[in-house]
Amino acid sequence: MKAVIQHEFGDANVLTYSDIDIPTIAEHEVLIKAVYTSVNYADIKKRIGNKGKGKFPLMLGLDVAGVVQEVAPGSPFSVGDRVIAFPKNGSYAEYVVANEKLVYKIPDNLPFEEVAAMPTVSILSYMLLYEIGHVKTTDTIVIHSAAGGVGSMLTQLAKLMGVHKIIGTVGNLDKAPYVKSLGADMVCTYKTFTEQVLIETANVGANVIFDSVAGDVTQRSLECLAFYGTLVQFGNSSGNAGTIKTSDVHSSCRNVKGFSLGTTRELDPERLLPAAEKVIDLFATNKISLPIAKVFDLEDAVLAHQLIESRKYVGKVLIKIGDY
Template sequence: MKAVIQHEFGDSHVLQLAEVVTPIINEDEVLIKTACTSVNYADIKSRKGKKGKGRFPFTLGLDAAGTVVEAGEFSGFEAGDRVIAFPIGGSYAEYVKAHKQLTFKIPEKLSFEQAAAMPTVSILSYILLHDIGQVKKSDTIVVHSGAGGVGSMLVQFAKLAGVKTVIATVGNLSKEDYVKWLGADLVCTYDTFSEEVLQMTNGRGAQVIFDSVAGEVTTASMDCLGLYGTLVQFGNSSGSAGHFKTSDVHSSCRNVKGFSLGTTRKHRPDMLAPAAERVIELFATGKVTLPIARVFDLSEAKQAHDLIESREYEGKVLIKASK
């Protein structure tokens, strides 16, 4: 089968299309013919060696949508099932294998492209909003990187849940219309959001802030997080660590919660099923959507990564793995 592999860390030129051995499954796994896979910012960090230290050669990719072609005896699936999955060993490949706890059936009416766009960003967002942030309808929340994949889903899920005020940040206000179309009530840039949040809340601050950027954005987030508020930290796309002091939290009764979907897939995969079931239903019924920015062929993985790094896109970037 064909797969995109890399033999070294580096820029997008290290991604190579090659012939590799088709995965062999065990009794708790399924073999999936990949229709599409999404490109996530975590893929960029992994390619550069800034997220984990995989053994070369390795294949990138966190999630996939496709059809089960072989099912292990105790997997609970059968050949022909349409699924989304978090594969073992990457997803930029014509065939992938996945454990039964990380594989979820999808209905016929949900296209493979839309299904491929959703696993990482939508399941993560749903857990962040409802389980980690425990957002209430009366809250004012801040969603950083509102035009990105996770941000796009957080904004939609929040408005669907009836959250009163959703404030989103973007790197460039050229994305303001898109983020407002998703449902955001106010869109700010990173250098002004703290002041605008305080102004909009009459100085009280936000109840929950979702931070995937870190660096200086974390500091500014603490500046506009209200009493008893929660900062949910789940990434560092800025490349810099965020900082806060213990004095930032104890007297104000605020708290900081961290979450990683990768850690949860590895150590608590059982947490994913309830969220996956709910988001699949929401996508299948059209209550939420994730625009597809562009679909690349498997041989165009380099170009897909270049587009992600340019940040000149809205929605999700996909790779089509099979005809």
């Protein structure tokens, strides 16, 4: 089968379009014929890697949309089922293997291209909003990187929920119209959000802030987080760790919560099922959607990565792998 793999860490050019063997399944696994995969910022970080700590050849990719081709005895799935899944060894390939606990059936009325944008960002966003952030309709919330995949979905879900005030941040205000079209009440830059959040809330601050950027954005988020507010930290796209002092939280009664979808997939995969079922239904009933920035062929994965790194896009970037 065709796949995109890498044999070293580095820039996008380390990705190689290659022929490899079709993987085999074990107990409680399914083989999926891939139709689409999405490109996530986590793919970029993994591709760049940490010299001396790689296990090669390496295949990237967090999620897949496709059709079940083979099942293990007693499987809850059948050959021909249309599914989304989190494969165990990457998704940049024509065939992938996934644990049954991380495979979810999708209805026939959902086009593969639409649903392919969903798995990672939508399930993560739903869990962040409802399980981790415990957002209430009366809250003012801040969503960093609001034009990205997770930010786009968080904004839509918050709007659908009826959250009082949704403030999005972006690197460039050219993306502000897009973020507002998703439901944000206000959009500002990473440089100005602290002051603008305090102005918008009469110096009270935001109740919940969703931070996937880290670095100094984390510290400035705490400066505009309300007493008893919650900072939800779930990434570090800036490449720098944020710093939190005990004095930032104890006297103000602020909370800092961390969450990783990758860790949860590994340690508690059953926890994802309720969120997956909910967002699949929301997509199927056209209550939420994710704009597709661009679709690349599998052999052009290098170009997909370069677009992600440029940050000159909004919505989701997809890789088309096959037809069905």
